[in-house]
Amino acid sequence: MKTTFKASFAALAAAATMAGSNASAELTGDLKIFLDTSNPAPRATMEAMIGRFQAEHPDLNIETTVIDREAYKTQIRNFLTADAPDVATWYAANRMRPYVEAGLFEDVSDLWMEPAIADNLGSTKGAMTIDGKQWGVPYTYYQWGVYYRKDIFGELGLSEPATWEDELANCEKIVASGRACYTIGSKFLWTAGGWFDYINLRTNGYDFHMDMAAGNVAWTDDRVKATFANWRQLIDMGGFVANHQTYSWQEALPFMVNGEAAAYLMGNFAVAPLREAGLSDDQLDFYQFPVINPDVPLAEDAPTDTFHIPANAANKEAAREFLRFVVSSNEQTEINNGSNLGQLPINASASIDDDKFLDQGFAMLSSNSPGGVAQFFDRDFPAEMAAEAMQGFQEFMVFPDNLDDILNRLEKVRARVYQ
Amino acid sequence: MAVTDTSPPARSWYKRNEIAVTPWLFLAPAILFFLVYVLVPIYQSFSISLYNWDGLGEARYVGLENYVELFDDSAFEVSLWNNLKWLLLYLLAIPAGLFIALFLNQTVAGIRMYKSLFFFPFVISQVVVGLVFSWFYLPNEGLLNNIVTFFGFDPINVLGDPALATYGIIIAGLWPQTAYCMILYLTGLNAVDPEQVEAARLDGAKGWKMLWYVIIPQLKPATFIAFVVTIIGALRSFDLISIMTNGGPFGQTRVLSFYMFEKALSEYGFRMGYGAAIAVVLFLIMLCFIAYFLFSMWREEKEGR
Known part of the structure; x- marks a missing residue:
């Protein structure tokens, strides 16, 4: 291992001095990259980044395929087995487990031992690790939290709530003013998963939440019921917009823009459309989800998006070089800045763009999340459990009285999924 | 060898069986596609339904368990x-x-x-x-x-x-x-x-x-x-x-x-x-x-x- 590294280093150095060009310009052949970044801004960012990689390796024939983000989630199974690219995007944690277990992702632990990665990517190493090995590299992550209308809070004389009592008191005043506290569109279910994550993380804590994800806690457990009881307080006071089961998360944005709802529990990706809809930074602000149980340390959701090398890739050498390139601090600073992805860089020595939401998010995740950082409900829980549970959450938000029935159903699914 | 053959020249196998074979020849493409795209998939669906399989790893035979679960x-x-x-x-x-x-x-x-x-x-x-x-x-x-x-x-x-x-x-x-x-x-x-x-x-x-x-x-x-x-x-x-x-x-x-x-x-x-x-x-x-x-x-x- 060490000798090959030395040998290739020597070769690189030789190439660099002889050609006077970039050290690794010797990469040749084809590099097939599959991306799920189909939204316009991320797509442009990725294409620009690949363009810079191409400029460093002019002899490499790079072929990029961008697949619709939703379609990608099912197509990945086919292309990993049949016609594998050299690099593919995906998600961290449990979401990559099926492919790791089927032997379809390349073990890239060797990359994680290189100092450039080992020293700078420590915070996300856990999310990339299964069975003690790393299976890919992250390229971006983003905070979740409450995005709210500062002007409405000002009008009603409210301040950012720090505790659950503050939160409920705030919500009461917002509802009294004829608005909903929160907008949400639960048609595609996962938004309700975010609510469960936060209330459960605040009620029972990160370790309990992860224990649940691992299938060690019954859904009918009293501690889980406590989570739902807290959630129900908001539902019963009319805290959520009506008919949310009919809307997607984008269709729920206008409620906030029009001032019919005061806040949105969302990922940082909601900021761009809210700004585009005309909300200025004076009207829009962010706060960390309030404390419910002061005895559990604060924990956050911060989903991580990743790059992987399929086990059947043809040009793994170039693929590894590409992963090194993606996580380098320069690229991380560039692709995560406000005019590109507008998210948080995963490289500790990268700099964060001057954006009030990114700054707050970074501060929150790096210093005010002692409990841990979860990925997201449908990435931490196994797919089947997540699908059933999120459907149950949606039902609970519409018919809170069905809770016992829902929990019994989920308990049955748990017994099967984790056998 | 020396025997003179009085019967008409031997007809090919196809010519002799033309009436019987032709309909099958015309049907052959349809039968082939019906087999490949209808009958075989039906059979496969039946057999996959007896397994527990995520589409990637090993399929595990579970008998009628899937059907039992369906009823519940x-x-x-x-x-x-x-x-x-x-x-x-x-x-x-x-x-x-x-x-x-x-x-x-x-x-x-x-x-x-x-x-x-x-x-x-x-x-x-x-x-x-x-x-x-x-x-x-x-x-x-x-x-x-x-x-x-x-x-x-x-x-x-x-x-x-x-x-x-x-x-x-x-x-x-x-x-x-x-x-x-x-x-x-x-x-x-x-x-x-x-x-x-x-x-x-x-x-x-x-x-x-x-x-x-x-x-x-x-x-x-x-x-x-x-x-x-x-x-x-x-x-x-x-x-x-x-x-x-x-x-x-x-x-x-x-x-x-x-x-x-x-x-x-x-x-x-x-x-x-x-x-x-x-x-x-x-x-x-x-x-x-x-x-x-x-x-x-x-x-x-x-x-x-």
């Missing part, structure tokens, strides 16, 4: 009932199509344009129909609720209410399906024998009696086709559900085909065995209808001889 699965039960609702209510497209066809079967200026306007919903994609109807049903800004509130009623969220959502989708599906049945009947009405109508009129038949005893019996072929396409349409109702509610709210608008897709092929699915078991149940239901259709066609052909 409330989501499956909901889907089955919804399929029944679809089957029964979708049949409304047949009488509706018939009456529109009767209404349009006249010669006035611009009738061709009216006919094409009525046929229009069948031409546009199901996806567009689904989108249009989901906007129509929108809880606050939708046209339906504007009408409902104009008359002083409370607004309703059709697609968000588990009791109404399936009916809302079926109504959306009936719109193009009625147009389809209408076209079938319009063609059928062209073939109605004017002499019989004349004779019936002389005997004093008119109105409903004329329709029931003279016109409808002559439309029997059209009715049969309309019945077949409507039943198949109802069992295939997938795109509308996917577009309008995505199976929700909380899975109350799923039908078997959608549930199969969710379990086997969607983002959180990949229980291939379970999905295959659902597909087998759906296939058995379809088989009842297919058997009936084949039987009635066979009977008709026998009568025709």
